[in-house]
Amino acid sequence: MATAREGTPLLPSSSSTAAAGPSQPPATPFDPPSELRRHHSPALPLLLRPGLLSRVTSSAPAHIEKHTSNHDAVLRDLIIGFSDGLTVPFALTAGLSSLGSTKLVIMGGLAELFSGMISMGLGAYLAGVTERQHWEAEHAREVWEVDNVPDMERSEIYDILAGYGVSRDAATPMVRELCADKKRWVDFMMDFELRLPEPDVSRAWISALTMGLSYFVGGLVPMIPYFVMKTAMQALAVSVAITAVILVVFGFMKNWVTIRTRRAGLWGALETLCIGAAAAGTSYLIVRLLDRGE
Numbered sequence: 001m002a003t004a005r006e007g008t009p010l011l012p013s014s015s016s017t018a019a020a021g022p023s024q025p026p027a028t029p030f031d032p033p034s035e036l037r038r039h040h041s042p043a044l045p046l047l048l049r050p051g052l053l054s055r056v057t058s059s060a061p062a063h064i065e066k067h068t069s070n071h072d073a074v075l076r077d078l079i080i081g082f083s084d085g086l087t088v089p090f091a092l093t094a095g096l097s098s099l100g101s102t103k104l105v106i107m108g109g110l111a112e113l114f115s116g117m118i119s120m121g122l123g124a125y126l127a128g129v130t131e132r133q134h135w136e137a138e139h140a141r142e143v144w145e146v147d148n149v150p151d152m153e154r155s156e157i158y159d160i161l162a163g164y165g166v167s168r169d170a171a172t173p174m175v176r177e178l179c180a181d182k183k184r185w186v187d188f189m190m191d192f193e194l195r196l197p198e199p200d201v202s203r204a205w206i207s208a209l210t211m212g213l214s215y216f217v218g219g220l221v222p223m224i225p226y227f228v229m230k231t232a233m234q235a236l237a238v239s240v241a242i243t244a245v246i247l248v249v250f251g252f253m254k255n256w257v258t259i260r261t262r263r264a265g266l267w268g269a270l271e272t273l274c275i276g277a278a279a280a281g282t283s284y285l286i287v288r289l290l291d292r293g294e
Contacts, residue, residue, distance in 0.1 A: 080211060086247060135199055157171070225242070
């Protein structure tokens, strides 16, 4: 992921006089676009950019305040996978329970559970791979532009800084110092022009495992009563009670962890419970109506 140092001044010492010149041709082949100049809007301030907050070098100060991290992405995948797993298979098993066969509920529920786990995992993996490929393509574009049209890229830096009210005279020493290092120059353009932090190379498969497994666990819980109860309706009653409690706790904790207010937690609990109840009730009624029609 793209990184920066908190507390490191953007404006270097004016004693630096190194001027950037054309670099060696890039190793990655790139087909330049017909229109190279982009329109800029003010980027987020340095200390508010998640990608920059995690960019730490050996000379960075010891104290770094991080607002986001890879744990946030894992938590997001966990929430999505578990909530979907808790709702969709539960709604399906509730609907199949109206047919009165626990064996049918177990077979249908497990089939949906495994297919849903695979689908969620593959979807998360493909999303992570696509995100990485998009970053690599944009990075190659910036490398080509720095190598082949450096004057235009310098002008873009001035445009970006102008959005913060930095005059050209004040920005010139910084631009000179920044452009003296090709990697730092490209990183700056990725962070402030495109606003694309570098994705973790392991993000795709971690996201796939997190979302797939959390979906499976969330969907398996409402099915447990059907393995031990004699009738489908008895199992449904126990499943509804267990799932309702889990939905309330999960909804509260989800909002409490992300927003950290009791009001948000209570709203999340109510919201999650209503969604689960609506899904299960709709599935149950539809199956009952179709069964009566026959």
